[in-house]
Amino acid sequence: MINEQLIDPQSIVVVGASNNLQKPGGKILHNILECYRGDIYVVNTNQGFVQGVKSYPTVHDLPKEVDLAVIAVAAKYCPSLVKSLIQEKNTTAFIIISAGFSEENAQGAQYEKEVVEAVEAINGCLIGPNCIGIINVNHHSIFTQPIPMLDPAGADFISGSGATAVFILETGVGLGLKFNSIFSVGNSAQIGVEDVLAYLDETFDPDKSSRIKLLYIESITNPDKLLHHANSLVHKGCKIAAIKSGTSEAGMRASQSHTGAMASPDTAVDALFKKAGIVRCHGRLELATVAAVFMAKELKGDNMAVITHAGGPAVMLTDSLSQGGIKIPPIEGPRAELLRSKLHHGSSVGNPIDFLATGTAEQLGEIIDACEKDFDHIDAMAVIFGSPGLFPVREVYEVLHQKMRTCQKPIYPILPSVVNADDDIKYFLSKGNVNFPDEVMLGHALSKVHNSIQPAKESIQMKGVDVPAIRALISGFEEGYLPPQQIQKLFSAAGIPMLKEIFIKDTDELAKHIPDVPYPCVMKVVGPIHKSDVGGVSLNINSSLLLEKEFHRLMAIEDAKGVIIQPMLQGTELFIGAKYEQDFGHVMLCGLGGIFVEVLKDVSSGLAPLSEEEALGMIDNLKGKQILRGVRGQEGINIVEFADIIVRLSTMLRFAVEIKELDINPLIGNENGIMGVDARVRIEKEVK
Amino acid sequence: MINEQLIDPQSIVVVGASNNLQKPGGKILHNILECYRGDIYVVNTNQGFVQGVKSYPTVHDLPKEVDLAVIAVAAKYCPSLVKSLIQEKNTTAFIIISAGFSEENAQGAQYEKEVVEAVEAINGCLIGPNCIGIINVNHHSIFTQPIPMLDPAGADFISGSGATAVFILETGVGLGLKFNSIFSVGNSAQIGVEDVLAYLDETFDPDKSSRIKLLYIESITNPDKLLHHANSLVHKGCKIAAIKSGTSEAGMRASQSHTGAMASPDTAVDALFKKAGIVRCHGRLELATVAAVFMAKELKGDNMAVITHAGGPAVMLTDSLSQGGIKIPPIEGPRAELLRSKLHHGSSVGNPIDFLATGTAEQLGEIIDACEKDFDHIDAMAVIFGSPGLFPVREVYEVLHQKMRTCQKPIYPILPSVVNADDDIKYFLSKGNVNFPDEVMLGHALSKVHNSIQPAKESIQMKGVDVPAIRALISGFEEGYLPPQQIQKLFSAAGIPMLKEIFIKDTDELAKHIPDVPYPCVMKVVGPIHKSDVGGVSLNINSSLLLEKEFHRLMAIEDAKGVIIQPMLQGTELFIGAKYEQDFGHVMLCGLGGIFVEVLKDVSSGLAPLSEEEALGMIDNLKGKQILRGVRGQEGINIVEFADIIVRLSTMLRFAVEIKELDINPLIGNENGIMGVDARVRIEKEVK
Known part of the structure; x- marks a missing residue:
C-alpha cells in the first residue's frame, strides 16, 4: 500500500530511461529531472549517460539503495527487476508505466501477479502497471504533459485512465485549475482509485491537505472502501467530484421484478455517490468546471x-x-x-x-x-x-x-x-x-454543487430489527421466491407491517376459516409469480357465497398451490423495492405504486443501510410526493412511517445479502398507517 | 429594409472615423480597409487624412454619391447627418454603431425615430443604432474583433446583442466554426433579427447560399415573421439554431386556469421553435457546438x-x-x-x-x-x-x-x-x-440535433371548423368567463364533442326535466369558478330523490345561478388547455387529467394552429402516454380522436384571438370516444 517512499522518496531510479524524449522512458526522466531534488539513478543497458545522469547497466550495479523505482521496460523483464530491486536495493515503492500486463493477455497477467506478490511480500507499494505515473510536490514521475501548476490548495486527482487524466488536465489547465497531486493507477494491480482515496483520507491533515478531490473511475471494485473514505473526507470538509464512466454498458437487465427492471447497475453508482457526498459528473469539461467551482470560496446561501x-x-x-x-x-x-x-x-x-x-x-x-x-x-x-x-x-x-x-x-x-x-x-x-469562459456551464456546475446532498452518516439504524431471528430464518429458507408465510415471518422480525392474511390450500381449510374472513376481502392465488396476468386476484369479495365461487376459480389456475385472503384496504398504493448489486450491496427504491411505478417510473433510489434522513430525502425526490401529502380531497399518508419502513427494510437487507431481489408492491397507506399487501422476495445462497 | 447597398455597396463613407484604433470609429475603418475593394470616404471635422484615407469635414463635402454610410458620431448629430446623406449623396443604407438612442432615454428615442422616418421615407435600410455592425464577403463594417474566417458554407449569424455576438464568435472560432455573414441589429430600430432572417429566406439561392443560420435573440417582436421564414428556410434545407435568452424573466404568472399557471411566456418560445424547426440552445458553447455539428455531413440513421x-x-x-x-x-x-x-x-x-x-x-x-x-x-x-x-x-x-x-x-x-x-x-x-474538444458536449449537441423535430407545415387544417359561426358567436359574447350554454355552442361550431348537459335554474325546470335525466348522473353548480373547492360537484346520482336533494344543496352555495346535469362517464381523464400569448398566438397544452396535470404537470405544448402530426407528437411526448394506450387492464383511449380534438380547437383559436384562456378539464376518453365534460373559456375583447 501507499508508503512514504512513493510520496516523498529520497532517491529514484528510472529503469529503461532513454535520451529520446518521444519515448515514455525518456520523457519521464526529463520530467523528474526538472524539479526533483533527491538522488536520481538511471538503469539502461546501452548508455553511459542518459540526459546527463550516469547510467548503470543493471539494477545490481546501482551504488546505493533506492526508495522508488520508475520502470519503463517490457513487461517480461519486470518481475525479475522488481525482485532484484527489493532484495538488493531495499526498494519499497514502484511505478510501472509499461503496458503488456493483464490488460493484454494471460502471460501479461502472470507477470503482473508475480510483481504484485513480490511487492506485497515486503508490504511495499506498486502504482500501475500500464499507467502514466504520479505527480506531487516532491516529484513528477509522469511521462505525459502538461505538468500543471502545483498548489497545496489545488485538487488531488486520481484517475483510472492515463489518457483520460491527460485530457482532463488539459481541460482543467485552460480554466486555471490547480492541482496538488495526480495519481494514475493504470491496471490497479495493487492500488486502485479507492486505495489512493483511502490514503488521502488516512493522512488528511486539516492544516496542510488539499480539500478538493477529483476522481475519474472506470470501474468501482471496492464500493465500501470508496464510500467510507469519500464520506469521511467530505465530513472533514473536503469536496469530491467524480466521473464514473460506462453508465450505458450493461443497460437494463431482464428481471422478474419491477426493481430489477428499474435499477440498473448505474443506479447503484448514483446511490453510492449520493450517500458519500460525491458530486457526480459525466464529462471532462463538466468535471473541470465543478472543480473550478470548488476552488472558489463556499457559496453559503442562494442569492x-x-x-x-x-x-x-x-x-x-x-x-x-x-x-x-x-x-x-x-x-x-x-x-x-x-x-x-x-x-x-x-x-x-x-x-x-x-x-x-x-x-x-x-x-x-x-x-x-x-x-x-x-x-x-x-x-x-x-x-x-x-x-x-x-x-x-x-x-x-x-x-x-x-x-x-x-x-x-x-x-x-x-x-x-x-x-x-x-x-x-x-x-x-x-x-x-480560475475562469469560467461559458456562463451557462458555470450556472450548471454551480447549481450542481449547490444542490448536492450532504453525505449520510455511516451508522446503521437498528430500530429493533431482530438480526439473529432474521439470520436464523434465512438459514432455514430455500433458494428462490419465498412463499407468503415465510415472507410474513421475515418481515415480522424486521418490524415491517404486513396485512394479515389467511392461507388456504383446500376446501376443508376454506370451510374452517369462513367465520374469520373479514369482508370486504381480497383473494389471491398462491403459486404463479405474476398473479394479475393470470387473473389470479379477486377484489371486493363481500359474501361467503362469492368467496367459495372465487376460491374454486382461482384453484383452477395452473400452478395454483392455494389462495390467501386479506382484508380489502382503502388508501394510496406505495412501492418499495430492493436489489442486490454485486459488491455495492442493496440498492433500495421507493415510490408510489400502480402507474407511478409501472408507467411513470417515478422512483427514488438509495443505498442500504439507509438513515431516516436519507429515506425522507428519497421520498421528497418523488415527482408524485404531493399525493403522499394528500391532494384532490384524497387523504395523504404518514410519510414518517413510510420512511421508517424503508429504513427497517434496508437494515434487514444489510444483514441478509442472500436476498437478491425484494418488492413490496403494493403497500397501502392512509392517515392511520401503512400496511404491506403483497411482497416478493428472492433468495440466492451461493457465495459470490 | 435590407437592400443591395447594405450587402454589396459600391462605396462606403465612415462618418466619425478616427486614427485611434481603440475607438469604434477607428477600428471600424481599419476593418473595412483590410478587405473592402470599393470607394472609401471618411468624414471627420479635424483630420486631413484618417488612416491614410482623405477626410472631408462634412458629408456635404463628399465628392460623390455614397451607397452605405457607417456612422460613429454622437446620437444628437445622427438625424441631420442621415438626412443630408439621403438628400445630397443618395445614400440608402446606414449602419449606426453609436449608442445614446432609445436604449438610453426619451431624447435618444426621438433621435432614433427621426432617423428611422428619414430612412423609411426613401425605402432605405438602417442597421442599428447601438450595434457592432455587419460582416460579409464584401465588407467588414464592424468595430470588434475577431473577424472570423469567412466561408460561403459557414454560418449566417444574426445577433440581437453586439457583445454577445463577439463572445459567441470567440467561442465558435475555437471550435473552427466558419461564418458567411454576421449581422448585429442593435436597437433594431428598423431591422430586427426576424427581418434579417426574412431577407436570407427571400434571397435564398440553393446553389450559393449558406445552409446554416445562427440566431441570438433577446426578444421576439414578430413571432409570425420568425416562424414563417425559419420554417421556410428549414424546408429549403437549412439548419437553424438559436438562443432566446430570458427564460426566467417573467416566471410563472398567477392565473385562474391550469394552463395559465403552466404555460409561461417561454413555453410559447419553445413551441414556436419546435414548429419552425429551430434547434433551441441555452448557452454560447452549446450554440457553437450545435453549429459545428451542422457543419458536418448530415447524420442519416442513428448508428x-x-x-x-x-x-x-x-x-x-x-x-x-x-x-x-x-x-x-x-x-x-x-x-x-x-x-x-x-x-x-x-x-x-x-x-x-x-x-x-x-x-x-x-x-x-x-x-x-x-x-x-x-x-x-x-x-x-x-x-x-x-x-x-x-x-x-x-x-x-x-x-x-x-x-x-x-x-x-x-x-x-x-x-x-x-x-x-x-x-x-x-x-x-x-x-x-471543426473540432469537438469535449466528447460529452458533442454527444449532447449531436443528440439534440438528431432528435430535433421536423418543422410543421404552414397550413391550417380546417376539418370543417365553422369559422363564420365562431366569429358570429364571439361577436355576441360578453367579456369574461363564458356560461356553459355559450361554451356548448362555440364548441359545437368547432366540432368539439361535449357531454350533453341539462341546465336547470329553478325547481320548476327541475321538475320538467326529471324524465330526461340519465342515471347515474353528475350535477354541478353553475356560477362559482372553482366548483370543487365549494363542494359544488355531486357524483353518481342514481335516483330522482337524490337528484332533488342535491339540487337544493348546490343551489344554496354562494353565487349559484343554477346547476347542470350530465350523464356520468367511465374512462380516462384527459386535459386540453390553451392560452393566448401576446404576439405569439395561442399556446396549446394537452395531457392526462387529474393528478397528471395537477400534481405531475405532465403536459406537452404546441403553438396554434396545429397539424394532426403535431398534435400526435404532443401526445407522444407525454410521460403517461402508455396509459392512453391502455395499461393494467384499463382500456386505452382513441388517440387519433384526441389529436383531432386538439387540432380542431387550435384551428378555432386561430380565428378567435379574443379567447385568452381555455381549459377542457376533464375530457373523458375510452375506446368508444372522447367527450369534453367541463370547460372554461375566458374572453377579452379590447384590441391589444
Whole structure:
C-alpha cells in the first residue's frame, strides 16, 4: 500500500530511461529531472549517460539503495527487476508505466501477479502497471504533459485512465485549475482509485491537505472502501467530484421484478455517490468546471449578484442559475442608488448589475465593494467582463483579482473573451485564479454543487430489527421466491407491517376459516409469480357465497398451490423495492405504486443501510410526493412511517445479502398507517 | 429594409472615423480597409487624412454619391447627418454603431425615430443604432474583433446583442466554426433579427447560399415573421439554431386556469421553435457546438462507430450518445476480423473501435475506410485522438482531414489535447475543419440535433371548423368567463364533442326535466369558478330523490345561478388547455387529467394552429402516454380522436384571438370516444 517512499522518496531510479524524449522512458526522466531534488539513478543497458545522469547497466550495479523505482521496460523483464530491486536495493515503492500486463493477455497477467506478490511480500507499494505515473510536490514521475501548476490548495486527482487524466488536465489547465497531486493507477494491480482515496483520507491533515478531490473511475471494485473514505473526507470538509464512466454498458437487465427492471447497475453508482457526498459528473469539461467551482470560496446561501458589462451573458447566466434554484434577487434602496450614482449614466443596479460596455475597473471595484458590504442579502457575485478587442482589460482583471482575495463572499469570474483578451486571461489565471469562459456551464456546475446532498452518516439504524431471528430464518429458507408465510415471518422480525392474511390450500381449510374472513376481502392465488396476468386476484369479495365461487376459480389456475385472503384496504398504493448489486450491496427504491411505478417510473433510489434522513430525502425526490401529502380531497399518508419502513427494510437487507431481489408492491397507506399487501422476495445462497 | 447597398455597396463613407484604433470609429475603418475593394470616404471635422484615407469635414463635402454610410458620431448629430446623406449623396443604407438612442432615454428615442422616418421615407435600410455592425464577403463594417474566417458554407449569424455576438464568435472560432455573414441589429430600430432572417429566406439561392443560420435573440417582436421564414428556410434545407435568452424573466404568472399557471411566456418560445424547426440552445458553447455539428455531413440513421486511441473518452461519448438515443451497435464478422488483423495486437473493433495509444495514422485510415465501406449498418463515425505530449500527431490529423472530405458518412473529430496538440489542432482547423474538444458536449449537441423535430407545415387544417359561426358567436359574447350554454355552442361550431348537459335554474325546470335525466348522473353548480373547492360537484346520482336533494344543496352555495346535469362517464381523464400569448398566438397544452396535470404537470405544448402530426407528437411526448394506450387492464383511449380534438380547437383559436384562456378539464376518453365534460373559456375583447 501507499508508503512514504512513493510520496516523498529520497532517491529514484528510472529503469529503461532513454535520451529520446518521444519515448515514455525518456520523457519521464526529463520530467523528474526538472524539479526533483533527491538522488536520481538511471538503469539502461546501452548508455553511459542518459540526459546527463550516469547510467548503470543493471539494477545490481546501482551504488546505493533506492526508495522508488520508475520502470519503463517490457513487461517480461519486470518481475525479475522488481525482485532484484527489493532484495538488493531495499526498494519499497514502484511505478510501472509499461503496458503488456493483464490488460493484454494471460502471460501479461502472470507477470503482473508475480510483481504484485513480490511487492506485497515486503508490504511495499506498486502504482500501475500500464499507467502514466504520479505527480506531487516532491516529484513528477509522469511521462505525459502538461505538468500543471502545483498548489497545496489545488485538487488531488486520481484517475483510472492515463489518457483520460491527460485530457482532463488539459481541460482543467485552460480554466486555471490547480492541482496538488495526480495519481494514475493504470491496471490497479495493487492500488486502485479507492486505495489512493483511502490514503488521502488516512493522512488528511486539516492544516496542510488539499480539500478538493477529483476522481475519474472506470470501474468501482471496492464500493465500501470508496464510500467510507469519500464520506469521511467530505465530513472533514473536503469536496469530491467524480466521473464514473460506462453508465450505458450493461443497460437494463431482464428481471422478474419491477426493481430489477428499474435499477440498473448505474443506479447503484448514483446511490453510492449520493450517500458519500460525491458530486457526480459525466464529462471532462463538466468535471473541470465543478472543480473550478470548488476552488472558489463556499457559496453559503442562494442569492447571487450578477455583475456585467454586457447584457446577453448576464441574462443567460440568470436563466441557468434560476433553473438550478439559485436566486438573483432585486437590489434596491438608498445604497443601490448610491452605487448607481458612481456608475455611468444608463447603468442599472437592480440585479443584474450592468455597468455598460464603457464600465471601468474602478467602477467594478465599487460594485464589488457594495455587494460585499452594503447588500446583506447577496451571498455571492458573478462578474462577467469580456472585450470587443478595442483596448486591454488587464486593469479590470487586476481589480477582480484583488477583490477575490479580500472579499468574504465568493466571486465567480466569467471572462468570455478567450480570443480578444487571451493574454489578459492568461495573466489573470497566472495569479492563481480560475475562469469560467461559458456562463451557462458555470450556472450548471454551480447549481450542481449547490444542490448536492450532504453525505449520510455511516451508522446503521437498528430500530429493533431482530438480526439473529432474521439470520436464523434465512438459514432455514430455500433458494428462490419465498412463499407468503415465510415472507410474513421475515418481515415480522424486521418490524415491517404486513396485512394479515389467511392461507388456504383446500376446501376443508376454506370451510374452517369462513367465520374469520373479514369482508370486504381480497383473494389471491398462491403459486404463479405474476398473479394479475393470470387473473389470479379477486377484489371486493363481500359474501361467503362469492368467496367459495372465487376460491374454486382461482384453484383452477395452473400452478395454483392455494389462495390467501386479506382484508380489502382503502388508501394510496406505495412501492418499495430492493436489489442486490454485486459488491455495492442493496440498492433500495421507493415510490408510489400502480402507474407511478409501472408507467411513470417515478422512483427514488438509495443505498442500504439507509438513515431516516436519507429515506425522507428519497421520498421528497418523488415527482408524485404531493399525493403522499394528500391532494384532490384524497387523504395523504404518514410519510414518517413510510420512511421508517424503508429504513427497517434496508437494515434487514444489510444483514441478509442472500436476498437478491425484494418488492413490496403494493403497500397501502392512509392517515392511520401503512400496511404491506403483497411482497416478493428472492433468495440466492451461493457465495459470490 | 435590407437592400443591395447594405450587402454589396459600391462605396462606403465612415462618418466619425478616427486614427485611434481603440475607438469604434477607428477600428471600424481599419476593418473595412483590410478587405473592402470599393470607394472609401471618411468624414471627420479635424483630420486631413484618417488612416491614410482623405477626410472631408462634412458629408456635404463628399465628392460623390455614397451607397452605405457607417456612422460613429454622437446620437444628437445622427438625424441631420442621415438626412443630408439621403438628400445630397443618395445614400440608402446606414449602419449606426453609436449608442445614446432609445436604449438610453426619451431624447435618444426621438433621435432614433427621426432617423428611422428619414430612412423609411426613401425605402432605405438602417442597421442599428447601438450595434457592432455587419460582416460579409464584401465588407467588414464592424468595430470588434475577431473577424472570423469567412466561408460561403459557414454560418449566417444574426445577433440581437453586439457583445454577445463577439463572445459567441470567440467561442465558435475555437471550435473552427466558419461564418458567411454576421449581422448585429442593435436597437433594431428598423431591422430586427426576424427581418434579417426574412431577407436570407427571400434571397435564398440553393446553389450559393449558406445552409446554416445562427440566431441570438433577446426578444421576439414578430413571432409570425420568425416562424414563417425559419420554417421556410428549414424546408429549403437549412439548419437553424438559436438562443432566446430570458427564460426566467417573467416566471410563472398567477392565473385562474391550469394552463395559465403552466404555460409561461417561454413555453410559447419553445413551441414556436419546435414548429419552425429551430434547434433551441441555452448557452454560447452549446450554440457553437450545435453549429459545428451542422457543419458536418448530415447524420442519416442513428448508428455510430466510435473510433478511439484511448478508452475513457470513448466510454463517456458512448454514455452520452446512448442517453440521446444514438446507438453504438456491435461491429463483428469476417470484415471486422480483417480490420482487427491490420491493427496493433490488443486493439478491439467491437465498437468502440480502440486502436490503442500506439495506433498510427495509417491504421486510422484503415478503420475509417472499413466503417465507410464495409460496415453497412454504421451511419457515422466519431474519431477521438489526443496526445500525451510525446510526439506530434499531425500525420493522424492529416489522414482524418482527408477522410472527412472523401467519405460519404459524417465524421465527427474529437481532438481533446487542446494543450499538447495545440499546433496540430490549429493546423487541422485551418484546413476548414471543426473540432469537438469535449466528447460529452458533442454527444449532447449531436443528440439534440438528431432528435430535433421536423418543422410543421404552414397550413391550417380546417376539418370543417365553422369559422363564420365562431366569429358570429364571439361577436355576441360578453367579456369574461363564458356560461356553459355559450361554451356548448362555440364548441359545437368547432366540432368539439361535449357531454350533453341539462341546465336547470329553478325547481320548476327541475321538475320538467326529471324524465330526461340519465342515471347515474353528475350535477354541478353553475356560477362559482372553482366548483370543487365549494363542494359544488355531486357524483353518481342514481335516483330522482337524490337528484332533488342535491339540487337544493348546490343551489344554496354562494353565487349559484343554477346547476347542470350530465350523464356520468367511465374512462380516462384527459386535459386540453390553451392560452393566448401576446404576439405569439395561442399556446396549446394537452395531457392526462387529474393528478397528471395537477400534481405531475405532465403536459406537452404546441403553438396554434396545429397539424394532426403535431398534435400526435404532443401526445407522444407525454410521460403517461402508455396509459392512453391502455395499461393494467384499463382500456386505452382513441388517440387519433384526441389529436383531432386538439387540432380542431387550435384551428378555432386561430380565428378567435379574443379567447385568452381555455381549459377542457376533464375530457373523458375510452375506446368508444372522447367527450369534453367541463370547460372554461375566458374572453377579452379590447384590441391589444
